[in-house]
Amino acid sequence: MPAKTFIASGPLKGRIQVPGDKSISHRALMFAGLAVGTSRITGLLEGEDVLATAAAMRQFGASIAREDDGSWRVEGAGLGSLLEPRTHLDMGNSGTSTRLLMGLAASHAMTCVFTGDASLSGRPMNRVIAPLAQMGAQIEAASGGTLPLMVRGLTPAVPITYRLPIASAQVKSAVLIAALNTPGITRVIEPVATRDHTERMLAGFGARLETGEENGERVIALHGEADLAPMDVCVPGDPSSAAFFLVAASIVPGSDLTIANVGLNPTRAGIVTALRQMGADITEDNPREVGGEPVADLRVRHANLAGIDVDPAIVPSMIDEFPALFVAAALARGTTRTSGLAELRVKESDRIAVMARALALAGARVEETENGLTIHGTGGDPLPGTREGASVATELDHRIAMSMGVAGLASTRGVQVDDTAPIATSFPDFIPLLERASSR
Ligand SMILES: O=C(O)C1=C[C@@H](OP(=O)(O)O)[C@@H](O)[C@H](O)C1
């Protein structure tokens, strides 16, 4: 459990690059692992969550290796020809790996056991069990619908039409991945649009899928069984990782930082919109497309932020960025109110409760509401920071650790975080990168 105190820093300057997008990295390994032939992935995030997906895909029969130039070479096992894993699949801390690979197992005639760490073992899986059971899979989970769980897949599975009861790209993707090996048309209806990396990348790998709109809802129709052809994937930088630097540079006076190659898919870019509404100075340079995704270099300069009421409609497009936004709000002038964040309670930790406690410990004025936080900002003055001997509980949650690390940069006493190890799940080089950016 490496604790660390993040202390007040000088301005963040220069040009940095954040690692590859976690959501896209998972999918690149999965779909390359299902294609027939060899794919190459550049810019893959080499974080623990993504490595858990790689290990699982190897158990399913894909051959996956890192090349000397840092790219990854994947020889697919071929959809429908997967091997049955010889041991349980250890998903570590990763909800995305678990839920998407449960979809894969559901339409293959094999038995897979999924396990995970203490955080993942508390997260709800009924949301994927329900549609996958409709498709014919038999799933036995611990009471409460959590890991460890066993999936007995069915081939051929049954195509379904499934309307998502919650806005979740993981549930959508689990059903679409199960549909790949399912004859017929599987439809997913999304009342609220969530990240669409699965749809974009599956089309790139040659799956037949149509996306459209009916009565204001998104409808995705996937034709199985799919033949996936190998391809080269270039993974853009992760906007969820960039968010920590967008907030850090916004709250530390004198900062002028460029974050190169950040993915700006509209289903992910809500944090940029919300920070701009607070008065952040963020410009987009060199907009382009990388790997079928919109990308730009983001230049962020310190600004005097003001509190806002965050529109709940923006929530799905910045779901993982709320811990970072809460830190921006704690340094802003006036009050920020957030609502509609029920999903935050079932992430790696209860991010509403854990951030309320963490920010209060660092001296911020925070009120927890049913499904959000109300934060009264300092108006730009540094937070007091944690007291001697007190440290923020990160609860196995990488985003809590990084967000509170950023809060430390704008604090008088510094912010001590009890455990920085979870950061490696999504951003192994976060601390050195932060130190480099703030010491120029
Ligand atoms: O599909 C994905 O890659 C993800 C979807 C989101 O989860 P939900 O689907 O549970 O909202 C997000 O929080 C997670 O970090 C990654």
Ligand SMILES: C=C(OP(=O)(O)O)C(=O)O
């Ligand atoms: C919620 C997250 O990831 P996952 O659901 O894959 O554990 C996250 O990275 O913030």
